[in-house]
Amino acid sequence: MFLLDAPITGRREVARGMFVLTLRAPQVASAVRAGQFVNLGWAPGPLLRRPFSVYRALDEDIEIVLKAVGTGTTALLAMEIGDRVSCLGPLGRGFELAHAAGVVLVSGGLGVAPMALAARDARAAGARVTWVHGARTAAELCGEADGDKVVWATDDGSRGVRGTAVAAAPDADVVLACGPNRMLAAVAERWPDAQVAVGTYMGCGTGVCLGCAVPLKRGGYDRACKEGPVYIARDIDWASLPSHLPYAVPA
Amino acid sequence: MSAQIGGLRLRGPVLAASGTFGYGTEVPLLERRALGGMVSKGIFLRPREGTPPPRIVETPSGMLNAIGLQGPGVEALIREYAPKWAEWDFPVLVNINGESAAEYGELAARLDGVPGVAGFEINISCPNVEQGGLYFGNDPHAAAAVTEAVRKRTDLPVWVKLTPMVGDIGVIARAVESAGADALCAINTFVGMSIDLNAYRPRLSFRTGGLSGPAIRPLAVHLAHQAARSVRIPVIGIGGIMRAEDALEFLVAGCSAVQVGTATFVNPKAIAEVHDGIAAFLAARGFASLGDLPRYLPRD
Numbered sequence: 001m002f003l004l005d006a007p008i009t010g011r012r013e014v015a016r017g018m019f020v021l022t023l024r025a026p027q028v029a030s031a032v033r034a035g036q037f038v039n040l041g042w043a044p045g046p047l048l049r050r051p052f053s054v055y056r057a058l059d060e061d062i063e064i065v066l067k068a069v070g071t072g073t074t075a076l077l078a079m080e081i082g083d084r085v086s087c088l089g090p091l092g093r094g095f096e097l098a099h100a101a102g103v104v105l106v107s108g109g110l111g112v113a114p115m116a117l118a119a120r121d122a123r124a125a126g127a128r129v130t131w132v133h134g135a136r137t138a139a140e141l142c143g144e145a146d147g148d149k150v151v152w153a154t155d156d157g158s159r160g161v162r163g164t165a166v167a168a169a170p171d172a173d174v175v176l177a178c179g180p181n182r183m184l185a186a187v188a189e190r191w192p193d194a195q196v197a198v199g200t201y202m203g204c205g206t207g208v209c210l211g212c213a214v215p216l217k218r219g220g221y222d223r224a225c226k227e228g229p230v231y232i233a234r235d236i237d238w239a240s241l242p243s244h245l246p247y248a249v250p251a
Numbered sequence: 252m253s254a255q256i257g258g259l260r261l262r263g264p265v266l267a268a269s270g271t272f273g274y275g276t277e278v279p280l281l282e283r284r285a286l287g288g289m290v291s292k293g294i295f296l297r298p299r300e301g302t303p304p305p306r307i308v309e310t311p312s313g314m315l316n317a318i319g320l321q322g323p324g325v326e327a328l329i330r331e332y333a334p335k336w337a338e339w340d341f342p343v344l345v346n347i348n349g350e351s352a353a354e355y356g357e358l359a360a361r362l363d364g365v366p367g368v369a370g371f372e373i374n375i376s377c378p379n380v381e382q383g384g385l386y387f388g389n390d391p392h393a394a395a396a397v398t399e400a401v402r403k404r405t406d407l408p409v410w411v412k413l414t415p416m417v418g419d420i421g422v423i424a425r426a427v428e429s430a431g432a433d434a435l436c437a438i439n440t441f442v443g444m445s446i447d448l449n450a451y452r453p454r455l456s457f458r459t460g461g462l463s464g465p466a467i468r469p470l471a472v473h474l475a476h477q478a479a480r481s482v483r484i485p486v487i488g489i490g491g492i493m494r495a496e497d498a499l500e501f502l503v504a505g506c507s508a509v510q511v512g513t514a515t516f517v518n519p520k521a522i523a524e525v526h527d528g529i530a531a532f533l534a535a536r537g538f539a540s541l542g543d544l545p546r547y548l549p550r551d
Contacts, residue, residue: 001279001280003279003280003519003520041517041518046309047309047312047313047314047464047465047513047517048309048314048516048517049516049517086518088279088519200304200305201304201305201306201307201308202307203307203314203316203516204515204516204517204519206277206278206279206519207273207277208271208272208273208277208278208515208516209270209271209307209316209318209516210301210306210318210321211306211307211316211318212304212306212307213301213302213303213304213306213318213321214304215303215304219300220300221300221301221303221304221321240303240304241304242304242305242456
């Protein structure tokens with residue numbers, strides 16, 4: 001785990017109101033695995049850090065995906081190239097990608113966030129990658145997806161299959177999913193063994209504050225930031241996991 | 252930069268506050284040299300699951316939390332954490348919680364003499380189940396009864412963490428001083444609530460939560476000062492300390508040491524920065540030790 005002052009090195013819009021922000025964070029870029037996240041702080045910004053899945057890792061840079069969902073993310077998107085963000089990471093437990101011939105990635109909305117790295121790591125593990133990516137409309141669909149096969153899905157049919165990404169996805173040995181918790185609950189019904197990256201409110205990101213409690217089927221809670229954010233879908237008590245958070249992914 | 256709290260000599264005046272430092276094994280990138288001491292996450296006799304999510308929410312310059320004192324119970328704490336503490340070069344006090352005065356006493360008795368346990372911080376902001384859920388900390392008699400129950404079972408330092416949700420903190424402070432407390436910690440979180448305007452209900456599943464962070468700092472400085480004016484025992488200031496200057500406000504206002512809490516969530520190096528900043532301030536102003544720092548503490 002590293003704590004870095006990371007300059008912003010790039011920003012691009014990948015869907016309506018959805019941006020990829022690039023940060024120079026060499027130690028994080030070389031250590032991060034798919035499904036892990038960074039906890040970012042910026043000024044002016046909120047008091048607590050905010051967690052973001054690492055979208056891609058380049059040589060010295062990491063990328064994150066965000067939308068302006070509140071005053072904090074609005075301020076982050078208003079920062080200039082060269083401005084510095086405090087970056088703590090990589091954090092959490094990512095996807096397990098060993099021994100898979102075929103991997104299906106299922107992402108909804110901002111749930112693209114961990115999937116570019118997941119595609120990279122799945123391919124490195126020798127798997128054939130199918131990426132099924134959904135959003136409400138074509139305009140809200142992140143235009144970047146990368147796999148041996150890519151399936152697009154929109155609720156209104158404006159691009160690709162009409163309906164949800166979960167419905168549009170084929171079966172596979174290994175399913176990795178990220179998106180709104182409501183979508184992940186549907187993933188759990190169809191593929192109880194799927195690996196899902198959940199979204200919670202988060203405080204410290206390092207296992208101390210116990211704020212990011214994830215309710216478990218076996219009873220009790222554990223920490224999205226430490227034991228998660230990736231879980232086996234059937235292990236989560238979906239009815240008790242809030243689905244109405246203002247930001248939808250470990251975003 | 253050492254600080255004296257009753258019989259306990261600390262190598263520095265900055266401690267880690269309960270609930271913001273786990274059991275001392277979780278905080279990353281920790282610089283132990285700067286840590287005067289640590290207060291463990293609050294513990295009950297038995298394991299507790301904690302409250303359902305959402306458990307935390309950010310509010311202006313602060314955060315509300317309702318974790319529900321999730322924890323493994325005292326036996327697991329003794330088994331898993333105390334042996335580590337015994338090897339550390341700073342004292343660890345255990346934050347103890349109960350539903351009756353007898354439970355607090357039982358906890359103190361169980362932990363007294365366990366290697367690694369240097370003392371106790373009593374959290375009196377718990378509901379007294381035997382008295383209809385009224386908080387121990389709001390009632391001078393109940394607060395004193397809890398303090399006495401612990402005092403009788405241990406010779407280790409006993410600190411009492413005061414709640415700010417009282418009419419006159421001096422009354423509670425004097426009551427627990429008379430009951431044998433060695434020091435006071437002022438203050439615990441304020442009770443607050445935040446409403447989700449989409450769901451038309453509280454944003455925390457527990458409805459209310461404890462407010463911490465810079466939002467409460469001026470309130471905390473005032474209450475710690477009031478407590479310090481009311482007693483002869485040392486007061487440890489807590490509430491929204493993010494930087495050395497914040498800690499110095501508490502020290503000038505009459506506190507003998509401080510605890511840093513929420514800041515650690517934001518900046519894992521906060522305690523070291525506060526500690527180093529206090530040292531730099533003392534040096535820059537020509538004070539040889541913490542004891543030379545001028546205090547504003549008129550006696551009532």
